[in-house]
Amino acid sequence: MPDEPLLIVVLAAVGRVLFRYRSELAPFIAGLALAAAGLVLHATHPNGRPIVLIFTALAVALCWKIERFAERVYAAATIVVAGGWLATAVALGPDRDPLPTILVAAVIAASVPWWAHRRRRARVRVDRVIHAWPDLAEAIGLGGSRVMSAVVDTWGWRARMKLRPGQSTADVVARVPAIESALGTRPGAVRVEQDPSHAGRCTMRVLTVDPHAGAIPWPGPRARSLADPIELGVFEDATTVRLALLRRHALVGGTTDSGKSGVLNVILGNLAACSDVVLWGIDLKGGMELRPWAPCLARLATTAEEATQLLADAVAILEARAQASGRDNTRVWEPTPSAPALVIVIDEYAELADTAPVAVTHAESIARRGRAIAVDLLAATQRPTQKAMGGGALRSQMSVRVCLRVRERRDVDLILDKGMLAAGWHAHTLDAPGKFYVLADGHDQPRRARAYLVTDDHVRETAARYADQRPDLDPLSQAAIEHRPRAIEALADPEQMLATALGKAPEDGLTIAELIEATGMRRTWIYDRLQALAAADGARQVTRGRWRA
Numbered sequence: 001m002p003d004e005p006l007l008i009v010v011l012a013a014v015g016r017v018l019f020r021y022r023s024e025l026a027p028f029i030a031g032l033a034l035a036a037a038g039l040v041l042h043a044t045h046p047n048g049r050p051i052v053l054i055f056t057a058l059a060v061a062l063c064w065k066i067e068r069f070a071e072r073v074y075a076a077a078t079i080v081v082a083g084g085w086l087a088t089a090v091a092l093g094p095d096r097d098p099l100p101t102i103l104v105a106a107v108i109a110a111s112v113p114w115w116a117h118r119r120r121r122a123r124v125r126v127d128r129v130i131h132a133w134p135d136l137a138e139a140i141g142l143g144g145s146r147v148m149s150a151v152v153d154t155w156g157w158r159a160r161m162k163l164r165p166g167q168s169t170a171d172v173v174a175r176v177p178a179i180e181s182a183l184g185t186r187p188g189a190v191r192v193e194q195d196p197s198h199a200g201r202c203t204m205r206v207l208t209v210d211p212h213a214g215a216i217p218w219p220g221p222r223a224r225s226l227a228d229p230i231e232l233g234v235f236e237d238a239t240t241v242r243l244a245l246l247r248r249h250a251l252v253g254g255t256t257d258s259g260k261s262g263v264l265n266v267i268l269g270n271l272a273a274c275s276d277v278v279l280w281g282i283d284l285k286g287g288m289e290l291r292p293w294a295p296c297l298a299r300l301a302t303t304a305e306e307a308t309q310l311l312a313d314a315v316a317i318l319e320a321r322a323q324a325s326g327r328d329n330t331r332v333w334e335p336t337p338s339a340p341a342l343v344i345v346i347d348e349y350a351e352l353a354d355t356a357p358v359a360v361t362h363a364e365s366i367a368r369r370g371r372a373i374a375v376d377l378l379a380a381t382q383r384p385t386q387k388a389m390g391g392g393a394l395r396s397q398m399s400v401r402v403c404l405r406v407r408e409r410r411d412v413d414l415i416l417d418k419g420m421l422a423a424g425w426h427a428h429t430l431d432a433p434g435k436f437y438v439l440a441d442g443h444d445q446p447r448r449a450r451a452y453l454v455t456d457d458h459v460r461e462t463a464a465r466y467a468d469q470r471p472d473l474d475p476l477s478q479a480a481i482e483h484r485p486r487a488i489e490a491l492a493d494p495e496q497m498l499a500t501a502l503g504k505a506p507e508d509g510l511t512i513a514e515l516i517e518a519t520g521m522r523r524t525w526i527y528d529r530l531q532a533l534a535a536a537d538g539a540r541q542v543t544r545g546r547w548r549a
């Protein structure tokens with residue numbers, strides 16, 4: 001205030017400085033308090049030494065509750081020195097030589113580790129941010145939000161926030177870059193997670209160091225059965241990313257060099273160690289990615305024709321298993337080493353969609369019907385185009401979605417789902433290969449993770465180690481492949497029949513009536529499927545009303 005006496009102004013300024021630096025000054029304040037206590041107790045209770053020593057022993061005993069060893073030792077040593085000094089000062093008087101010198105030396109000795117302590121300094125920084133938050137929040141458009149509590153952790157700190165009525169976590173997510181600027185962090189340091197129990201609360205994490213800065217070595221396969229979760233990597237809070245793949249299809253998407261093959265390798269490394277899974281692979285890059293796993297793959301398709309054959313066989317297996325399940329009245333196929341699940345790994349799904357449209361109809365059929373009878377797809381794609389994803393139909397069947405770095409923001413919604421970008425799944429900001437977001441059962445928050453790094457040596461060793469432990473297909477599935485042409489006819493899978501009819505059509509194509517006859521389906525269904533096949537280059541109109549593949 002302008003008319004405040006100078007003394008008050010100076011005292012207030014000093015008080016503010018002392019308050020601001022209270023943590024740094026704590027050792028001196030403790031030293032002064034100790035000297036004052038010595039003075040008072042010596043004057044009032046000169047025989048109080050045993051009591052002081054008992055309290056000191058009790059305080060030391062309480063130190064064992066401190067979690068970190070270094071902090072426990074520091075606290076115990078400081079209390080022993082302080083208690084010993086006070087006990088002596090109570091008996092002899094704090095000014096008796098050499099007690100003042102010992103106190104000054106002890107304060108200085110205790111101050112050094114105190115000042116240097118990383119967690120204390122972090123705590124001080126956090127306290128200052130919390131103090132300044134109302135002003136910062138106002139400046140970035142989150143006025144009215146409050147920080148309720150904050151804790152310092154290994155990589156930074158996290159705060160529980162209460163939002164102003166009407167604000168939502170989406171508002172905070174939308175302002176993440178502004179928060180980073182206001183807090184003065186590096187770009188990409190702030191994460192925001194919804195509080196699952198309250199729409200008006202969220203947790204904000206500030207990572208002063210990136211826990212995923214370095215590659216995380218693969219610890220080797222942990223799964224032994226498809227029913228075991230697959231450990232894919234590590235979240236930023238050091239918890240393991242565990243994915244259940246039994247009866248689930250999985251989609252791995254990301255731009256080039258984002259680490260798709262790395263993710264496939266971690267999954268394949270685990271599946272190779274599972275005794276109840278038969279692995280088939282499709283790799284239209286000439287087998288470049290999947291060939292190292294060849295010893296563990298029962299089949300590997302590297303051309304469009306082989307891929308179509310492979311998927312047609314998978315459809316035949318699917319049908320045979322479905323019929324058997326129907327006969328035996330069992331709803332689901334429980335994989336065992338003698339009746340294993342079939343997992344088909346497809347590297348670069350978009351390539352398959354471009355070059356083998358018929359194969360895509362098979363894949364879609366597997367995606368729709370394969371789960372119950374344990375025929376699962378694991379597809380990786382660089383270009384999650386509408387066409388490759390069957391306009392979203394394929395993706396909707398894939399309940400495990402791993403999104404690595406994408407080039408364009410809209411790709412997030414293509415790989416994960418509509419609205420995920422706005423909900424904070426910012427895969428376009430991932431800044432190193434192997435970093436990903438995962439959407440699956442139990443993983444519905446946008447938490448960043450990094451996949452384990454599987455080296456070429458890991459792949460070679462793992463493939464060699466499990467090559468002779470791979471199970472064979474069960475006799476039912478084996479027979480379904482061997483009798484596939486008949487099996488497919490008996491399938492009554494109209495999509496399959498349509499694809500076959502179009503493939504075998506004469507040069508001038510088949511009419512709609514002929515296609516109705518070949519498939520037994522209605523006209524509208526035929527039109528729908530022809531449109532979809534035409535969009536995927538799987539069928540073309542030769543002349544008006546006549547079609548072929």
Ligand SMILES: Nc1ncnc2c1ncn2[C@@H]1O[C@H](COP(=O)(O)OP(=O)(O)OP(=O)(O)O)[C@@H](O)[C@H]1O
Binds near residue numbers: 450453
């Ligand atoms: N989890 C990881 N941790 C660290 N580095 C990784 C990780 N995954 C992949 N990398 C590195 O990133 C590079 C590209 O990885 P990868 O080949 O898996 O990407 P990709 O998306 O499959 O690429 P492409 O689209 O060209 O096939 C490799 O050099 C690899 O060593």
